[in-house]
Each structure stands twice: as structure tokens, then as C-alpha cells.
Amino acid sequence: MxxxxxxxxxxxxxxxxxxxxxxxxxxxxxxxxxxxxxxxxxxxxxxxxxxxxxxxxxxxxxxxxxxxxxxxxxxxxxxxxxxxxxxxxxxxxxxxxxxxxxxxxxxxxxxxxxxxxxxxxxxxxxxxxxxxxxxxxxxxxxxxxxxxLKRLGPDPLNGDGPEKAIAKIVKSKKAIGALLMDQSVIAGLGNIYRAELLYRARLNPYVAGKDVPEATLRMIWKEALPLMKAGMVDRRIVTTLPKDRPSGKGKPVKEETHYVYRRNGQECFVCGTKILRKEMEGRNLFWCPVCQPDAKTS
Ligand SMILES: [Zn+2]
Known part of the structure; x- marks a missing residue:
């Protein structure tokens, strides 16, 4: 989508x-x-x-x-x-x-x-x-x-601030992975950015919204804006940092544009663990179990 x-x-x-x-x-x-x-x-x-x-x-x-x-x-x-x-x-x-x-x-x-x-x-x-x-x-x-417009949450690409989104997330028992996809919480985020922003924040997708520190939510919003803007240029979404790509600096090869999205079964660029995939509310969710540890075990 x-x-x-x-x-x-x-x-x-x-x-x-x-x-x-x-x-x-x-x-x-x-x-x-x-x-x-x-x-x-x-x-x-x-x-x-x-x-x-x-x-x-x-x-x-x-x-x-x-x-x-x-x-x-x-x-x-x-x-x-x-x-x-x-x-x-x-x-x-x-x-x-x-x-x-x-x-x-x-x-x-x-x-x-x-x-x-x-x-x-x-x-x-x-x-x-x-x-x-x-x-x-x-x-x-x-x-x-x-x-x-009233039904939708703030849209980072329209210059909206994160306040309304944060207020909803910190009150919610729903998983952060589901909340980021909920258009009434944040408008415009989809499956790729959901997976990649959670990875970059080293946040497990199953953590309840109310248990995510507000500073982490602000960081996710701050990261979403330039990543979404860059994705406007040619529809290509690149979320990996050069230092994390096996091929190093320069234009990323196709296989190295994402940390976890559609990389299930492959090794995490950072820790080498196999990336997991599971369905959440009908959409595939991808994450690294080591870099994004379960809330209970971390
Ligand atoms: Zn990892």
C-alpha cells in the first residue's frame, strides 16, 4: 500500500x-x-x-x-x-x-x-x-x-506536530506496532515505515503504547519526517544508515534499504539474528528479536 x-x-x-x-x-x-x-x-x-x-x-x-x-x-x-x-x-x-x-x-x-x-x-x-x-x-x-480531517491523526508531511498522536499513544493499551498504523493516531504511516521506525528506535512492536517513553515517541516522530520526505523523491524508501549496511557507504543496494521490512529469515545487519515476521491486525509485521527485545525480557 x-x-x-x-x-x-x-x-x-x-x-x-x-x-x-x-x-x-x-x-x-x-x-x-x-x-x-x-x-x-x-x-x-x-x-x-x-x-x-x-x-x-x-x-x-x-x-x-x-x-x-x-x-x-x-x-x-x-x-x-x-x-x-x-x-x-x-x-x-x-x-x-x-x-x-x-x-x-x-x-x-x-x-x-x-x-x-x-x-x-x-x-x-x-x-x-x-x-x-x-x-x-x-x-x-x-x-x-x-x-x-477530523478523523485523521496528525500528518508529519503536512507540518503537523506530534502532540495529538503522543496523547493518544500514552493512554493506550494497544501494541505500539498497531498504533503506528492507526490512521486516527498518525496519518500517512504505513507498513514499511512502521517496521523501520520501530527498529530504528529499538522498540519491540508488542510493547503497549502506555509503556513507551514519551521521549521515544518524540524521537520516532522526528525520524519519520526526514525519512518520509526522502521517500517522496522517487518512491524509494531507504531507512538504513550507511554504517549498518554490509556494502558500506554510497548508494544502498536494493537488499540493504530496510532493516527488517520483508527481511524475515535473513540476518539482522546489526546483530546477525534472523528477522521475524508475524501478522498483526491483518498486516505483516517484521522485527529483530535481539535488537528489539520483548518488553518482559528486556
Ligand atoms: Zn538485530
Missing amino acids: PEGNEIHRWAERHEAAFAGKAVRVDGPQGRFVDSDVIDGKKLNRVLAVGKHLGYDFGKDRILHVHLGLRGDFSEGSGPLPALKGALRLRMWNEAAVKRPVAPGESKRHAWYSEDDGTGHTEAPKLAWMELRGPTDCTIWTQAKWETL
């Missing part, structure tokens, strides 16, 4: 590409039937909070997108490409799709640019984007968006 870093990144890109002018929107396969409400209207800005995107077309015309586990965008320059796959929605700039495409210019790419030979397109040069597989893509009223 995309975490807050990706959501904010999409908001920035789509705002740079489409905001401030009238844009075209459709759901060419009948999977988005409300395009009439916003098609041809000016997009004011693109909002991001936690894992939610809001394309603001004016009062009570907010296109809400939640990517869920499988949703993703593709984008490109030049004319709209042929329909492909289960397409929910397209958004495009009428003038830009008529612009001739320079040789070698990207036509369609998804964001894992490392896997895709077409290279990077600067956001202002994007002519269109496509959305596939989201959990939600519907028009929201202003009131509905504001209800969402």
Missing part, C-alpha cells in the same frame, strides 16, 4: 501538472460515472492528508482518491494513449495532449521509474494521468472532506 510519502508526492506532481486551469476528466470504461461534475472545470489545488488525495474543483466538488492496496497512477506526455487495463479515471490537459511529442519523450510510465526504460517526466510537462485500482474515487462534499 502506498504510504503518505507517495500520496504527498502524487499531490505535488498532479498539482504542478494540472492545477490552475480547466482540465478534462473521464471514466472511459464506466468505472467512474461522476466525471460530468468536474470535467472541464478548473482544478484549484490537490490536497493530501495521510493516505487520502483530494482534487479540489471548488465547493462540494472534491474528487477523493484513496489508492488502497492496489491503486496506482500512470502518467505521460503527448496524446492520450490507447485504453489499457481496468481504467477508473483519466485526467488530462486539452492543450498539452495536442502538443507534438519530442523523440524519446515519455509516453506512459508508472512510477517505479527504475523498472521502466522511459525515464522521468518533469511534472509540469505531464499531459495526462490515469488511475487504476483505487479503493475510492468519488466526488466528496466539503463537509465530508472536513469530517475526514
